[in-house]
Amino acid sequence: MLFTGGESRVTYSRCIALGVSLLCIFWCMLLYMNFDNSTSAMQFQENLTWIPLYGINYHLGIDGISLPLIILTCYVTLLVVLAAWRAVQYKVSQYLAMFLLMQGTVIGVFVSLDAILFYVFWEAMLIPMYLSIGIWGAEKRSYASIKFFIFTFFGSALMLVAFLYMGIQTKSFSILEFYNYSFNETEQIFIFLAFLLAFAVKVPMWPVHTWLPDAHTEAPAGGSVVLAALMLKLGAYGFLRFNLPITPLASYKLDEVLIILSLIAIVYIGLIAIAQRDMKRLIAYSSVAHMGFVTLGIFMLYIIVQNTGDYREAYMSLEGGMVQMVSHAFGAGAMFLGFGVLYNQYKTRLISNFGGVAKTMPVFAAFFMLFSMSNVGLPGTSGFVGEVMILLASFKANFWITALAATTLILSAAYTLWMFRQVFYGNIDNAQVSELVDVHGTDICVFILLAAGILFIGLYPEALLNMYHASVGHLLDLSLRGVPVASNL
């Protein structure tokens, strides 16, 4: 995309990148306007033959689950391009090219309706991310990038095996064909486990989360944002696209395991975040804790349906999980971009090196306060919507699930505001802090865009939810196929 080459013409490459990402936003608007909320069918399909011998097709399509994520991807890329305007001065055109490539592959994952195509995009996405950590990262970048690559690659290998098995059984690699085929219980459990490994690493769920803090800490600001805002969503998207509809019986059998793992993520990782002394690591752990809500929301559906005998009760939990995916992107993305601004000027990540930043950067402090509040889950910000939907729905599953998950109210306030207090409040004891310059120019644009997203979702989540309803209904139908709880509805 960007062959402007060397360091001499960086402005061109910046403008091209900006142009491309704006074009994508425009294209998303078109999609959104032409999207039909009332149907769960795949829309805007494109189906070309790719490798006819094995029945592999270039098959794309969008439904209510993927559309918001696609819009999100374009939005986040725009933010990353804008944020890099001044922050990145080293190999600029390559940096921007990496992120546009990432955008392409991530969208590819969201729109693929062919398993092999999905796998190709899934793996292709690792390359630009690996490079971005490896080239633009901090001191321990090579360790982090290798760890990142091995963890995620390890998970997806089994996914490929599952795809091949399913492809041979159904004589097709179309995901929609997989939905129509019913595997027996043993097959489902194996397929489920293979997927679980791939997606759990990506989300990441406890105990395969340890690659994330390292990757985040070492990645450049843009890398962290894409990692938190987009890549983690792929795991959750995988659960929604493959585990629930293809292996409903196995999901039903194993849902308790997943719920327990999600609760561990919320409580245990929340506690670990309190122990962090490194600002970026703290944000990374908090991001894992918040992702726990996504998986919790997704896998509670069977217990809720079982307890209430009404599948409509499960909507809120599932849609809550999906809202949380989008809102987490804004919350975590904003925190990482905010930190990027600080790190750029003052190359340190240790919380104790800061203090009194609000004095020198008042505008930045105000924005960061809003982002922190979203992270804390304050009503009116995006962070609240998904969490409260899941918490309210979880009471129908079990009181103790709600009680454990709701500890996030206390834990997230503890670590986020403790960090805010240490970094922004207090006296300036460090000469370098007094030399910090407040945000201006493109950085302010980025923050305004982020703040707008956070407030919009927080105040009017209906806009987002309207896209979901039909597809979630269809997903629930698929996920309850052959499951014992569904028979007595």
Added chain:
Amino acid sequence: MEQTIHTLTLLAVLAPLVGSIIVGLLCMRIPKIIAHSITISGVAISFLCSCYIFDMIVLQGYPAVNFIAYDWVTSGSFNLDMGFLVDQLTSVMFLVVTFVSLLVHIYSVGYMAEDSGYARFFSYMSLFTFSMLLLVGANNLIQLFFGWEGVGLVSYLLIGFWYQKDSAANGSFKAFLVNRVGDFAFLLGMAAILDYFGTINYAQIFAQAPTMAATTINIFPHSPWLVVTVICILLFIGAMGKSAQIPLHVWLPESMEGPTPISALIHAATMVTAGVFMIARMSPLFELSDVALSLVLVIGATTALFTGLIAIVQTDIKRIIAYSTMSQLGYMVAANGASAFSAGIFHLLTHACFKALLFLAAGSVIIAMHHEQDIFKMGNLKKYIPTTYVTFLIGALALTAIPPFAGFYSKDAIIEAVSLSTIPGATYSYFCLLLGAFVTGVYTFRLIFVVFHGEEKMSNSLRQVLHESPKTVRFPLIILAIPSVIIGAVLAKPMVYTMMGLLGNSVYVASSHDVAAELAADFPGTFAIIFSGFLHAPFWFAAAGIFVSWYCYVKHPSLPVQVVEKASWAYKACVNKLGFDAFNNIIFVHGLKKFSDFLYYVTDVKWIDGWVVAGSGNGIVRISNLAKKLQSGYLYHYAFAMILGLFGLLIWLLVF
């Protein structure tokens, strides 16, 4: 008419928000006069609307208006809306909130004049007013929670207003965190309501409440609890956080690090009463559970007494009033526990006036003393700041519940109601509240005698420049002093001592605990009660309190020192705030930190990353090293392996 109230409600709620947003966005660029003009007009509009609504709904008795502003979340069978319910309770709260807020805005023009964050301050205050109106105006729990957390946020921002001070930064953090503990329970309660009632809309919940009275829930295996009991206890824990009830009261003293106008508005008159309001609002549920009511009563009464005790040993003028606030909130909560919701709301109303007055007057003292807050460095101030002195005295008399000041009517009604109550814990609570009246007398007049009477302990240079505060500061004091005197007499009969009084059917009392009806039946008349008040026990307790503090601080100033020496354990217990802070520090702060460190350094870094991840990595390296030896590249190694293999095959063929 309904349409008018609908529009005015939205206008009242949104006007402060608009003011806040304009000033907030432009805070760096606009001069002070514009900043305060915009926000004050916003709140003034809101106040006028509230007056009109109060007149319509409460005085003229139009039916309550209930409407939905917009759908917030619809999902499956759930529907969470933003909407307003304007009934008598809401109208009263609207009036209190906007009235105090308007006066505090005006006061702040003088008080904050020199501050560099002037516009920011006004923006926060208007934002607070908006959130508070959102809270009291809600017609469902989720919007209440919006306001609930919103006021928490603004309180956090304002306590940390002078963020360079470490004490302010820590205080704001503590306030948010402790409130979050309450919110945690509140959210659980809300989830329980949504689960069992299928809705979080007040009207729909209350309609179903009677049918839910006997439903049980198994939280622990094999021990069924009444659902309403569980819900009410959870909601009440939320109220404990917001209304600073023991044991979640620890944040309120620290909140005094914020500017004084904030202490008056947020930490005395409005936000901290949100819990009291919420209990009254949810009265149809609370009335179904004697266990929950009993808990509310006991916690309220305990708070009323013990925080009052702590107030006696404080030396910071604002902290004394802060502890007094907790104690008075305890009275309101106890009133709710005794099912005398109208008395609780009545005390909320009178307390809003006289406590805001006391705080603002204390602010005036603090300006005069150039930000000295230690009462033992003041003395004989009545000579220098007479207006402040007189208004402060009025507030103090109202607080101590001396007839005929406002506090007398409301506090007397509460103590009377608790004495009539028959739910478990009522006797204990009655004695706590009576002793509380004594304690109130002691700490309030200790403050008066030490600050305004006695010898002058300030430095000479300060004495030269002591003078009364500017007009914008004095004006709200005088305005607030008026209701602190008369509002009790005006509202006592219609609000508390009448069957279906001003609050009408907006609060619900089950007939089995209808103490309010008994109060109404025995009511001798507004003026007659003043004289009978002199014969009631609460008056004698309060008077004894005043006498004790006069004796200790005017007559024999050496006495307190001797008391401290003689009863040093009691003194220490009070100075250490009965050990709550120490306990929290050891268990929650240090304990949790240790535990998190353990989880991080041991489980995450050492076990998962060290043993499992790096371990499997090393394992693979070891296996591949072994495998590497097999591929040595030497032909004779391979030939040797082939021969071995052939032998093996031969043996296998021969044997089997």
